[in-house]
Amino acid sequence: PANGGGNGSAGAAKKKKMNGYVGFSNYPNQQHRRSIKRGFNFTLMVVGESGLGKSTLINTLFESRVYPVKDGEDSSTPRNGAQVASPTGVDITSVSADIVENGVKLRLSVVDTPGFGDSVNNDEAWRPILENIESRFDAYLAQENRVNRSKIVDNRVNVLLYFIKPTGHGLRAMDIEFMKHLHTRVNLVPVIARADTLTPREVEQFKAKILADINFHGIHIFKPVSDHFDDPETISDNKAIAGKIPFAVVGSEQYVVRSDGTRVRGRQYPWGVIEVENENHNDFVALRQMLLRTHMEELRDQTDVSLYESYRTQKLLALGHVQNNSVFREFNPRRQQEEEERLHAAKMHKLEAEMSAVFKQKVHEKEGKLKQSEEELHSRHQTMKLTLEKQRRDLEEKKSRFTQSDSPQVAAAAAAANAANASFVDPAQR
Numbered sequence: 001p002a003n004g005g006g007n008g009s010a011g012a013a014k015k016k017k018m019n020g021y022v023g024f025s026n027y028p029n030q031q032h033r034r035s036i037k038r039g040f041n042f043t044l045m046v047v048g049e050s051g052l053g054k055s056t057l058i059n060t061l062f063e064s065r066v067y068p069v070k071d072g073e074d075s076s077t078p079r080n081g082a083q084v085a086s087p088t089g090v091d092i093t094s095v096s097a098d099i100v101e102n103g104v105k106l107r108l109s110v111v112d113t114p115g116f117g118d119s120v121n122n123d124e125a126w127r128p129i130l131e132n133i134e135s136r137f138d139a140y141l142a143q144e145n146r147v148n149r150s151k152i153v154d155n156r157v158n159v160l161l162y163f164i165k166p167t168g169h170g171l172r173a174m175d176i177e178f179m180k181h182l183h184t185r186v187n188l189v190p191v192i193a194r195a196d197t198l199t200p201r202e203v204e205q206f207k208a209k210i211l212a213d214i215n216f217h218g219i220h221i222f223k224p225v226s227d228h229f230d231d232p233e234t235i236s237d238n239k240a241i242a243g244k245i246p247f248a249v250v251g252s253e254q255y256v257v258r259s260d261g262t263r264v265r266g267r268q269y270p271w272g273v274i275e276v277e278n279e280n281h282n283d284f285v286a287l288r289q290m291l292l293r294t295h296m297e298e299l300r301d302q303t304d305v306s307l308y309e310s311y312r313t314q315k316l317l318a319l320g321h322v323q324n325n326s327v328f329r330e331f332n333p334r335r336q337q338e339e340e341e342r343l344h345a346a347k348m349h350k351l352e353a354e355m356s357a358v359f360k361q362k363v364h365e366k367e368g369k370l371k372q373s374e375e376e377l378h379s380r381h382q383t384m385k386l387t388l389e390k391q392r393r394d395l396e397e398k399k400s401r402f403t404q405s406d407s408p409q410v411a412a413a414a415a416a417a418n419a420a421n422a423s424f425v426d427p428a429q430r
């Protein structure tokens with residue numbers, strides 16, 4: 001399948017060709033042009049009950065029939081034969097499309113979750129979706145840990161559009177459960193589905209209730225930030241977008257004719273027309289602006305730097321890979337190998353230094369001993385020399401005394417003294 005990471009629960013992945021103009025290459029405020037030049041992946045997941053208009057919205061968003069819409073069908077009918085019902089009744093399907101716009105390449109993947117919220121008991125409906133998102137993180141982590149990391153395929157989910165049923169009564173238990181379980185793993189963007197079924201006043205009240213519920217339950221949703229932009233126009237555009245969350249959207253596969261004769265996407269009612277791309281009619285344009293034109297890069301960054309990093313840390317901590325405050329170093333085989341090599345080199349260096357110190361010490365000791373024995377020898381030689389010198393003088397003296405007495409004994413003694421003198425050899429000349 002084109003989308004290798006989407007293997008969490010069940011699922012079919014297929015590849016589509018899209019020609020419609022999306023607008024991601026018009027990125028006046030997107031920061032990382034480098035990645036935009038190289039081409040990049042963007043994975044969008046849609047979650048919500050069947051019939052809320054997810055497929056229609058995706059097709060409207062990408063100006064293409066990414067998904068078939070089930071007009072008039074039973075909305076719980078699976079969309080293609082490849083789907084297999086999972087025990088929770090939620091299936092995960094993925095569609096990928098390569099889009100090139102103004103020389104910018106985008107691999108777009110849309111992940112749908114048909115069956116979510118359609119069961120009698122939806123207590124566990126969030127689980128397969130969380131598992132799918134985490135399995136994509138796992139796939140990325142496994143690639144990161146490979147020695148050759150040049151061809152990492154990034155199938156992590158960058159944004160999740162959560163479709164809220166337009167009841168007008170705030171979030172349901174199922175919505176809250178879902179968001180509470182998912183908000184630390186994905187950029188959550190809540191969307192009020194089929195907003196044309198509510199009056200503008202009802203939409204405003206519904207939004208306030210939803211935001212109050214989100215705050216009350218400590219749910220973290222994605223908010224476009226403005227503080228890193230300098231341009232006042234961009235800042236005010238971002239604030240306007242942020243002020244529309246949760247986006248109340250209307251999607252349509254149909255076109256309507258406006259009073260000026262132009263054909264636009266919209267929904268025709270007996271009382272008038274709702275235009276999809278009219279900012280006064282609904283928040284579709286603001287949502288598209290945020291997802292594809294102004295905040296695509298920020299959504300990718302958030303996924304990588306914040307959501308994925310915290311998942312990775314938790315995962316490695318859970319595996320018990322914590323050493324020297326370095327969670328990742330120990331787990332990553334390449335870094336681990338480098339670390340081992342570094343430690344080995346340091347050990348060898350230390351050993352060498354120790355050996356050299358021991359050698360120097362020994363040489364020093366030996367030199368000291370040699371010097372000492374040399375001095376001893378020298379002093380012994382001096383003593384012997386002095387002794388022999390004294391003996392020679394004594395004998396000389398005796399000889400002269402005997403020579404002076406002239407007796408035959410004296411003559412014999414003198415001869416003996418001469419003989420002794422002749423046999424004397426100076427030890428220094430030996």
Ligand code: GDP
Pocket residue numbers: 048049050051052053054055056057068069070071072075193194195196197249250251252253267
């Ligand atoms: P999904 O099951 O959530 O993917 O829903 P679909 O996109 O297949 O739409 C189900 C039905 O709702 C179709 O008949 C659509 O024409 C209709 N629909 C989709 N979007 C809207 C909308 O914004 N407003 C209204 N009134 N109907 C919509």
